[in-house]
Amino acid sequence: MTGAATAGIRAPRFAERLARARAAAGAAGLDALLIGVGPELRYLAGYAALPLERLTLLVVPAAPGSPLTLIAPRLEATPARSCPAAATGAVTVATWEETEDPMALVASVLATATGRAADSLSAVAVSDGMRAAFVLSLQGALPVARFSLASAVLRGLRMRKDSDEVALLREAAHAADRVVEAIAHGPLVGRTEADVAREVRDRLVAEGHEHAEFWIVASGPNSASPHHDAGDRVIAAGEPVVIDIGGQMGGYGSDITRTIWVDGGDPALGPDADFARLYEVLRDAQAAATAAVRPGVAAEAIDAVARDAITAAGFGPNFIHRTGHGIGLEGHEDPYIVAGNAEPLETAMAFSVEPGIYLEGRFGARIEDTVVCGPDGPDVLNELTRELLVVRG
């Protein structure tokens, strides 16, 4: 959880990414990027730092050739110095002492890097997930600077995955496939959602995930709530279960949803005609949206393909979320596959395609794959069938 190098990403990638990031920051008119603990730090430095209340901050000044500095609490000196960007000399680590004010160090690092007093800097961007406590402190230390979000300059870099990243995403997807397949072998009848969720967590780790991140197990009427928390409800024969699970492998996310029907071995408790029709509409909408993926197609057009198909079948008001989200070092990142996002897809963008149909109080279903936009069409990372999985026990 702390200090680990991003497995599977080759060390020279980080210097390349830092060079591109500072160029993008300069082009955006920024003095510097200020990157706190989180996916941006992992992306730029390979540093999966602990999200402490103590400041860790990567300072990326826009000026070419100026020093790149990773500010870290002294307590974290060892993991900070071991991250690939520091170990390869691309960034220098500067530490602050337990009783010191880290903002003084930030100001001095910025002054050295920019050749200007920190309180005269005019524009900086902070990482999107930076804690408010650090944002307000930085605003105090840089009183005239306009603050914006680093995602504005980093999203273009992070959206386009390199081959190391796609390989990790594929490995994670295959591992998650195997977990859903194992769950769909049953038994499920008589078990609580929480018990199945525990099995999901154990299996994700057993299949090589560093850790499980989410484990939605939504049975019966709970399947109509997209983000249902696995609870004490006991799964019975004659109902659907939505399984939406994922975690990280080498820092990169898996995220798969399959809908299971539990008939308990009794064909009379198979899906009723309403559910069967709903599922067929959903499966075809998900397939059509996936098939529409190719470079140049707007992200929102993928959403529209799924939504139009579902709306045409009369379920429009029951598809209450966007079709997908980017996936990489974050479980949800750019590009978002949603109405209003006219950005064209490009080769090597990675995202989920996951329409759902929810009949509140009755049942719902969702199908989700992680998809990479290939040069000629979709590269679907998940290989598990998208047909309704029927569990006999």
Next chain:
Amino acid sequence: MTGAATAGIRAPRFAERLARARAAAGAAGLDALLIGVGPELRYLAGYAALPLERLTLLVVPAAPGSPLTLIAPRLEATPARSCPAAATGAVTVATWEETEDPMALVASVLATATGRAADSLSAVAVSDGMRAAFVLSLQGALPVARFSLASAVLRGLRMRKDSDEVALLREAAHAADRVVEAIAHGPLVGRTEADVAREVRDRLVAEGHEHAEFWIVASGPNSASPHHDAGDRVIAAGEPVVIDIGGQMGGYGSDITRTIWVDGGDPALGPDADFARLYEVLRDAQAAATAAVRPGVAAEAIDAVARDAITAAGFGPNFIHRTGHGIGLEGHEDPYIVAGNAEPLETAMAFSVEPGIYLEGRFGARIEDTVVCGPDGPDVLNELTRELLVVRG
């Protein structure tokens, strides 16, 4: 992970906490508290919401009697409405649609609650862990408001645990005790740190934790790095292993550190004289610091007791972190047991007491308990021995 009510905290607590929070906000001259997803939301509303990129925000206007509103994405309507504060009617849930700008809803909720236009509000406080993306958006929506941190008004409330909270902390501590005890039964020789860490995670969950949060297993020279990440190093006989683990039960944290010596069954590979002396100094320092806990003693005085004892023995420069941190819904929270924190301890404050001594390149040790300040002295929640644990296998 989402939407679960805080187990063990009785529902009426939330209305009480909200009333105290709004009174404190008013006393601090704030128009409102703006609480994003995180421990503050769980504390005030019992809502353990998913940390999404979609805005969830509890608006707590200072004006007595004004409406308390939980803003949530429509997708999260069900878990938002099920949280104890909403279920008991203490707060009203307002949802925003997938393609809507949630800041417009924030502005309208604030205007209704305060009777003033949002762009005329003068002072708000945001939760400390709020994402920078939301902070900057809120600053845009409330252009003349001075932004400060909600911890300034909430820390006084959250530091003093109620009986429900202490009961959960105690339960979590006992569960973590059992995990360390099981690990100290061995075997350890020949296993990697990562393998032991996996066992720690499994056992924390098996002992009732919702999830494991950290699992430091630092063997041999790694024990000299306080936040070492469990890695591929194979544990050998004749060396120490620092085990620092914890997770959440009912939302409240466990956090225990014990140092183990692995002799592999060969007394000749027992602790050498240097380590034995270091451990004795540490054990006595930790005991003395714990014994000093009582109402009215400054937090920094507890740190000084541990530090003075360690310094007197010549290890001052090797104790490179503070003595402790508060513990509750967050693993690290107020009060911090650190030089410079002159705040007096009060009854029902909960924190760690965890001095350590680290000889870089050789070895280190740390001992940590979770301690509640009782009316007459320390209430040590962990019950596992603080003597050096020797593992034979």
